[in-house]
Amino acid sequence: MFHSSFICRKTILPQMAFACALLSAQTPLQKSIPEKEGISSEAIIKFLTAANKIESTEFHSFMLLRHGKVVSEVYWNPYQKDLKNRLYSCSKSFTATAIGFAVQENRLKVTDKVISFFPDKQPSEISDNLKELSIQNLLTMASGMEKEPEFIRGSENDWVKAYLAVPIDNKPGSKFNYSSLATFMLSAIIQKVTGQTVADYLKPRLFDPLGIKDYDWENNSQGVNTGGWGLRVKTEDMAKFAQLFLQKGKWNGKQIISEDWINEASSVHILQNPNAGEKLKSENDWVQGYGYQMWRSRFNSFRGDGAYGQYMLVLPDEDAVVIITAESNNLQEELNVVWDNLLPAFDTKTLAENKLAYQKLKNLENNISIESLKSEIFPKINKTYSFADNSDKYQSVSFISKGEKLEVKLVIDGKSYPFRFTSGKWNQQETMRIQPTSDKRSLTDSYKLYPAKITNSFRWRDENTLELKTIYLETPHSHWMTVSFKDNSIDFELKNSADFGAKKMTLKATEIK
Known part of the structure; x- marks a missing residue:
């Protein structure tokens, strides 16, 4: 349980303190040479080399901090x-931190009941x-609901009202x-008690002191930040x-948020699988316990x-932070490459200078990339095709x-979307075409996402088969299009990486003479 002595402490942070924190914001982060911070350049090279070999994961960015300093920063070109990065559920940790600030300012307690x-x-029958559902139950993913009430996300719904109407099958706090949507409810509570969205509430308390400037957060149709997803920040901001x-909770010598809250948020409050055996616990980072919108790891x-x-x-024991953005369908394998290559390399003392390895690391950091499509042939084509209904x-x-x-x-529903593709390298532009996502209902107020930054490349597989790839640079995802040319028609295949091509669609079109 959250310490009652901290819940009741009246530590409303004055606006003057916010201003001072803003003036002292450290941006960007300080940089250092790996060996000076007790990790070898060779170990980081080993990690990056191993990361590039994982077929299940396409890495997009990586940052490693040791003793508070950046010792490696990598962006896989064209990233x-x-x-900005679409954080998906990393957004949850920011929402929980807003709750921490509200507790610190005595605006609420984690023991407060949600319906209050x-x-x-409230539903007609409670x-x-x-009645027992508390803020802490939401923070720890222990609402008692048997499953995620996905239907609430429809834009026609009042999400708060719909959530409170969902039956709670188990005693709150009893089951992970x-x-x-539990995190969305935390966002709604912040907005209720402060009159501000989570993003606006965090601005003077978190974003400004840390020098986080270029960010946005999706709202639902009632103007509430989605909370559990929808935040976009840069890789350095995540770091x-x-x-x-x-x-x-300390930044540039100032206590931005209470150490008590940081400790509580990062501690185990509930187990995802209380019956997990020792073998599973030794191999799996999703059964280590859950804090306040933070996962415990091995x-x-x-x-x-x-x-x-x-x-x-x-990683508190190593005084280190690892940031990764990627598109992966094997999340454990992605973490394992950290454990296998970086974790053993942290030393308690400064290492001897290794200029050769450091220069090799810098060359790798500057030249690492996602391979573009490259064509060996260039058939001529200047044609337009009309799709069947x-x-x-x-x-x-x-x-x-x-x-x-x-x-x-492409002309879709009366709107024209032009694209420029290049063979052998990426061609960056912007588009209004809807971007790939795991859940279209998550794109709640999509004006914030457009025009979307994209980059394109193409290749001819043969004289009659064209492959096109579009990466949406501020998401993990990309569109793939394969065009098969016939006499007077085409088969136009579309798929996207958000579902790893599972929902492939093929349309037929006829040439317009």
């Missing part, structure tokens, strides 16, 4: 330092379990059940957040954790080949 904040949205937790570590392998990993409202597609460059224009 770049100044781009929404008297106008069950005993709903991961739920993004700052994790480093704040490693430093027990080796006395904890993490913010987002879909497809977005990680803010804090389809539920996704694709109307036409046109192609104009210019050697190593290719222009493609």
Whole structure:
């Protein structure tokens, strides 16, 4: 349980303190040479080499901090330092931190009952379990609901009212059940008690002191930040957040958020699988316990954790932080490459200088990339095709080949989307075309996401088969299109990496003379 002495402590942080914290914000993070911070450049090279060999994971960015300093920072081209990342469930850790600030300012207690904040949205009959549902139950994913009530995310719903109407099958606090909507309810509570969205509430308390500037957070149709997902920040901002937790809430010598809260948030409050055997616990980072929107990991570590392998990993015993953004369908394998290559390499003392290894590391960091599509042949084409009727409202597609460059224009539901593809390298642009996502209902107020930053490349597999790839640079995802040319028609195959190609769609189109 959360310490009652801390719950009741009146430590409302004055606005003057926010201003001072802002003035002292350390941005960007300090950098150092790996050996000076007790880890060898060779170990980081080994990690990056191993990461590149994992078929299940496409790495996009990586940061390693030791003793508060960046010793390695990598962006797999075409991903770049100044781009935001769709955090998915790493957003949850930020929402929980907003609750921590509200507790610190005596605006609420983790023992407060959820229904007490929404008297106008309660169901006509309030069950005993709903009466008992507390903020702490939401923080620890222990609402008592048997499964995630996905239907609530429809834009026509009042999400808070719909959530409170869902039956709670088990006693709150008795059973772990991961739920993004539980975190949304935390966001709604913050907005109820402060009159601000979580993002606005965190701005002077967290974002400004840490120098986090370029961020956005999706809202639902009622104007509430989604909480459990929808935050976008840069890789360095993720590192700052994790480093704040490693430093027990202190930033540039100032206590931004209470050390008590950091300790509580990162401690085990509930087990995901209480019956897990020793073998499973020795191999699996998802059965180590759960804190306040933080996962405990092996080796006395904890993490913010987002879909497809977005990680803010804090290793207190090593005084280190590891940040990864990626697209993965094997999240354990992604973490294992950290445990296998970096964890054994942390030393308690400064290492001898190794200029050769350090230069090799810098060369690798600067040249690592995701391979673009490259064509060996360049058939000429200048044609437009009309799609047969389809539920996704694709109307036409046109192609104009210019050697190593290719222009493609898609018309979907009356809107035109031009794309520029290059063979052998990435061609960056922006688009209004809807980006891939694991759940279209998550794109709640999509104006924040557009125009989307994308990059494109193409290749001809043979004289009649064209492959096109579009990466959405501020997400983990990409679109793939394969066009099979016939006499006067095409088969146009579309798939996206958000579902790893599982929902492949093939449309037929006829040439417009």
